[in-house]
Amino acid sequence: MLIRHAPDLTDNDVTDRSLYLRRREFIGGAAGLGLLAAAGTASARGLTYGPGFSTTETPTSRKDITSYNNFYEFGVNKEDPSENAGALKTRPWTLRVDGECEAPTSFAIDDLIKANKLEERIYRMRCVEGWSMVIPWVGFPLKDLLAQVKPTSKAKFVAFETLKRPSEMPGQRWDTLQWPYREGLRIDEAVHPLTILAVGLYGDVLPNQNGAPIRLVVPWKYGFKGAKSIVRISLVEKMPRTAWNDLAPREYGFYSNVNPAVDHPRWSQATERRIGEFRRRETLPFNGYGQYVADLYRGMDLKRNF
């Protein structure tokens, strides 16, 4: 395995110093401006960092992370989201959490961010198209949110529904995918400590093109599983429908775990190009998070359940 685990290093040792300083500035500034109310809270508590989950690899540049995006709601080209997402209004924003649970709740986004302890998680992101990045997210574990609505024993899966608002999302005027975009996880995947809801990037408020105001990040799965601009999370009994699986079931499975041994029908998944690098690198099973998540799939045929 190529993952370097260095318990003697903290994230501060590897985060570029200027970025580290900028994050502090941001938190002060954001609290003052009330942009990200929770950041103020986090600042008061002191930002906590992922318990060993963050990679020590060098993060991809902020410019690349915010200008090379797949977010078809804003257009199919990589530069479309950064060019078109400016019109999206992310306040007011309500996230409804419902379904098989005792306490279905609608959260105002700022209350939600305030109530949850934010952490920085530097994760690898592997796109199904064969490229990858290292992204410093700010967010909180999805399990913390799910615990608040008290899932019942019928909650076997979690369904994510994202915003449908063609007036602000020009890509939705054309049915490239079925809108709203839907994603889903099995409940054990959803409550895994690696799975987070991200509200920030590089210590800053999440840019619209990256899925503002709140998005899912599941680092061992292909990037498209990370639903962006989420409006509803439902606990459900049956495996939910997902957007890419609806479009091409042969090409995009429900699980979509990063797996170099299972090729996309039209291209190989054995290697990837890390954005900013010249040579391709080997793709790791579960995107290098196998030591944390491989157990979730024990006994499953991952070639069939791709």
Next chain:
Amino acid sequence: MDASVKRPVRSKRPSKTRDNLVYAVVWLACFAPLVWLAWRVFSDDLGANPIETLIRQIGVWGLRLLLVGLAVTPAARILRKPRLVRFRRTIGLFAFSYICLHLLTYIGVDLFFDWGQLWKDILKRPFITLGMLAFTLLIPLAVTSTNGWVLRLGRAAWQRLHWLIYLIVPLGVAHYYLLVKADHRPPLIYAAILTALMLWRFWDAFRRRAAGR
């Protein structure tokens, strides 16, 4: 690449200077996309994934020039400018050059000369299989593009060989279509243009037969 303009209506032969000038314009127009791409490479304007952007852009220009090449004959007939046909070879050879460069960038930069991977791609990835097939079929056309080869093969045989283009361009469009993830509009636009150009040819052949020519 086809002989539908066998008997040009007599047209006034323009001056040599003007002829050369028009030729230079066509040549520069074919060359311009490459210059533009090279400029974008050097000014770091190809985005976060420059290698993929470069490969796709060069490929798309190759396809566009192939279609322009196929449009020359209909244009010459419709506009009654039979001498336009003399640009077909230039455009076709430029298309071939772009496609060579497209392939070289894929093999040399994307795969970094991993021949094993290339072979696997050709066998396993339908879009690469079709692309390589189209490229292979283009080679004899490029080789026999000279006047010498027309004489050597004889006009009729040369003509038949160059009908291969009617197979190659659809392969190129299919190659593009198959790599698209969700939004098939761009390759479908090329497919529509190709269909229009082919329909014109069928219609033209039918009309000529009906006229007993």
